[in-house]
Amino acid sequence: MAGVSSVATPSSSSSSPTAFVPTAGQGLISSSTGIVSGLQTQQIISALLTFDQEPVTSLNNQITSEQNQQSAFSTLSSQLAALQADAQQLASFSVLGARSASSSNPSALTASASAGAPLASYLVTPVAQAQTQALLSNGFSDSSNTPVGQGTITIKLGGFVAPSTSLQPLNGGLGVARGKISITDRSGASATIDLGSARTIDDVVNDINQTAGIHVQASLSGNSLVITDKSGSTADNLIVQDVAGGTTAASLGIVGSVAANTLTGTDLVSLSGSTQLSSLNDNNGVASAPGVADFTVTLKDGSSFAVQLGSAKTLQDVLTAINGNSQNGGKLTASISGTHLVLTDNTGGAGTLSVTALNG
Incomplete structure (x- = not known):
């Protein structure tokens, strides 16, 4: 076994160290630091730096997470604000009540809808093409002497239905229901007639x-x-009736069954509160001056009051303007009877009831 020996060199300022040279069978022990030590210095330093950096990395990750949450909350806040604005519009009638209308054939018919219009679909069937028509008489040199020419002029007292009369203003403005009717002549033959497209009495x-x-x-x-x-027969009654629960014949006033050759309908001309003023006087309407009184009513007791029709559109509006007049006070009652507007004086006076136009 090899031995180990060491030589101590005395400390002396005047002597130099003696080198140790191992002899055969002897070993050498040496020490060193750094790379020569054999330790993984670089890995140790990197590990120590990584360990020191972990709190910083964790803090940076936390900051990034907080920033992401802040961005998400900002986006959510913007979306909620937009939702709130849209929800507030739901309370607006102008939004929910908005309507639009479209036509399947805009070249023939266009349509528009106002706010609140009922939701529906309508089928429009053309029954006749509009044509331009004009009637022009010859000129006359004077208005009192030159004869008009040959022909017939018919003058009747009271109203009457002309062939060209529209069905709409009949029956006090209620019009005529469109549909089918059935007619059976006195021979027993019957037929169903479709009046769904009729627009006038002539139709x-x-x-x-x-x-x-x-x-x-x-x-x-x-x-x-x-x-x-x-038919020339008297075997059966002359019968006119409605079909399938309709009311067309009834609204034309011709429903009936008679053992005679003639069935005369009821009066188609009458007035009601819904009668449009524009349909009166051969569709010339009723003249009214805006902002001023239209006529004065003088009662039998000598009192009087002025009536302003204003924006009256129907006969009911006229009745309201008269009966509800602040100066009337129940002295006069306006009502409708058949084809007439009736004024009843309630004062009991001995004078004369009169109405005076103020606007011509």
Whole structure:
């Protein structure tokens, strides 16, 4: 076994160290630091730096997370603000009540809808193409001497239904229900007539007279339709009735069953509160001056009050303007009777009830 020996060199300022040279069988022990030590210095330093950096990295990660949350909250806040603005509009009638209308054939018919219009679909069937028409008489040199020419002028007292009269203003402005009617002549033959496209009294008369399979003739007499049997038979009654629960014949005033050759309908001309003023006086309407009184009513007791029709559109508006006048006080009652507007003086005076126009 090899031995180990060491030589101590005395400390002396005047002597030099003696080198140790191992002899055969002897070993050498040496010490060193740094790279020569064999330790993984770089890895140790990196590990120590990484360990020291971990709190910083954790803090940076936390900051990033907080910033992401802050950004998410900002986005959510913006979206909630937009939702709140949209929700507030739901309370607005102008939004929920908005309506639009469209036509399947804009070249033939256009449509528009106002706010609050009912939701519905309508089928419009053209029955006739509009045509330009103008009637022009010859010129006259004077208005009192030159004869008009040959022809017939008919003057009647009271109202009457002309063939061109629209169905809409009939029955006190309620019009005529469109639908089908059934007519049975006195021979027992019957036919169903579709009046769904009729617009005027003339359309009704023509549709009845052009119906095949029955022998009847429709005409006008005063304010009524007249159905006349032409079959020459007396085997059955002349019958006019509605079809499938409709009310067309009833609104035309010709529902009935008679053991005679003629069925005369009821009066089609009447007034009601819903009658439009524009339909009166041969559709010339009622003249009214805005902002001023239109006529004065003088009662039998000598008192009087002025009436302003203002924006009156119907006969009911006229009744309200008269009966509700602050100066009336129940002295005068306005009402409708058949085809007339009736004024009843309630004062009991001995004078004369009169109405004076103020605007011509």
